Amino acid sequence: xxxxxxxxxxxxxxxxxxxxxxxxxxxxxxxxxxxxxxxxxxxxxxxxxxxxxxxxxxxxxxxxxxxxxxxxxxxxxxxxxxxxxxxxxxxxxxxxxxxxxxxxxxxxxxxxxxxxxxxxxxxxxxxxxxxxxxxxxxxxxxxxxxxxxxxxxxxxxxxxxxxxxxxxxxxxxxxxxxxxxxxxxxxxxxxxxxxxxxxxxxxxxxxxxxxxxxxx
Amino acid sequence: xxxxxxxxxxxxxxxxxxxxxxxxxxxxxxxxxxxxxxxxxxxxxxxxxxxxxxxxxxxxxxxxxxxxxxxxxxxxxxxxxxxxxxxxxxxxxxxxxxxxxxxxxxxxxxxxxxxx
Numbered sequence: 379x380x381x382x383x384x385x386x387x388x389x390x391x392x393x394x395x396x397x398x399x400x401x402x403x404x405x406x407x408x409x410x411x412x413x414x415x416x417x418x419x420x421x422x423x424x425x426x427x428x429x430x431x432x433x434x435x436x437x438x439x440x441x442x443x444x445x446x447x448x449x450x451x452x453x454x455x456x457x458x459x460x461x462x463x464x465x466x467x468x469x470x471x472x473x474x475x476x477x478x479x480x481x482x483x484x485x486x487x488x489x490x491x492x493x494x495x496x497x498x499x500x501x502x503x504x505x506x507x508x509x510x511x512x513x514x515x516x517x518x519x520x521x522x523x524x525x526x527x528x529x530x531x532x533x534x535x536x537x538x539x540x541x542x543x544x545x546x547x548x549x550x551x552x553x554x555x556x557x558x559x560x561x562x563x564x565x566x567x568x569x570x571x572x573x574x575x576x577x578x579x580x581x582x583x584x585x586x587x588x589x590x591x592x593x594x
Numbered sequence: 595x596x597x598x599x600x601x602x603x604x605x606x607x608x609x610x611x612x613x614x615x616x617x618x619x620x621x622x623x624x625x626x627x628x629x630x631x632x633x634x635x636x637x638x639x640x641x642x643x644x645x646x647x648x649x650x651x652x653x654x655x656x657x658x659x660x661x662x663x664x665x666x667x668x669x670x671x672x673x674x675x676x677x678x679x680x681x682x683x684x685x686x687x688x689x690x691x692x693x694x695x696x697x698x699x700x701x702x703x704x705x706x707x708x709x710x
Contacts, residue, residue: 389658393658397601404605404610407606407614413609415652416609421604434609434612434613438612440638441613442617443634445617447634463621520659521702523658524701528671531648532693534648535649536675536690538646547642550638550643554643567655574644574647575641575643580639582642582643
């Protein structure tokens with residue numbers, strides 16, 4: 379799924395005239411579909427570089443809680459700081475959801491090799507897919523190309539839905555959709571996502587907490 | 595700077611570093627925080643709202659071929675995928691494929707002027 383999502387990144391990179399090597403390297407290094415879409419989409423729209431960096435920084439904030447929640451599962455008595463930093467690099471929505479589902483039932487000693495095997499397969503397939511997307515962009519019929527560009531937004535909506543557990547998650551999910559059109563008008567295309575995240579997330583946290591307390 | 599290296603340097607500075615800093619920071623911060631703490635719940639809610647905000651933004655102001663698909667097709671694809679996720683008993687791949695089918699059909703039948 380993530381490989382398909384990054385197919386579209388290849389075509390975006392080609393639109394801004396970057397080489398295929400940079401497009402594939404962006405998958406290996408950045409390893410975050412939305413960040414790559416913001417990067418190449420932002421360049422295409424002539425958004426100033428610091429604004430793109432800020433938007434990416436904010437969109438990648440999710441890796442902080444995701445990685446923090448994941449590492450205790452992987453960590454064993456012999457895990458080094460370097461292994462943890464390397465493991466953290468591979469965190470993506472697909473790798474994260476699969477690992478959180480599978481690792482808890484595995485013996486601790488098998489978790490590190492399993493994780494790196496699975497994560498490497500994901501990242502290598504995705505880099506290849508980015509390259510194929512780059513090469514095929516002109517050859518794919520229009521409606522299908524539109525479909526490939528839509529894989530990222532559709533997939534993230536569904537993964538977030540699949541990962542939502544508590545009321546705060548659900549409220550945040552809905553508020554993100556509702557607040558973005560308003561924020562785009564009020565805050566402009568640079569700060570809108572930060573506003574949506576902070577306002578939507580904080581409201582969701584407070585309301586979600588209140589709902590859980592009432593239930594308890 | 596040479597034109598050859600510029601795309602790589604931009605990618606590292608503008609896209610890689612702002613993303614990787616959160617993953618690396620998490621390695622240091624995760625030592626003392628436990629998964630169920632309220633700070634994590636709040637940060638996750640902020641990240642979730644931000645991510646669906648990105649989805650809304652990609653669908654409301656799309657780029658490339660996606661811009662040629664009418665708004666009802668783009669919004670409908672998300673809504674149908676969401677509904678399909680529950681109808682198909684939480685099947686992620688089935689839901690995404692259903693949403694994709696809606697979007698590609700909308701693109702195909704809307705009479706948008708694609709270059710074939």
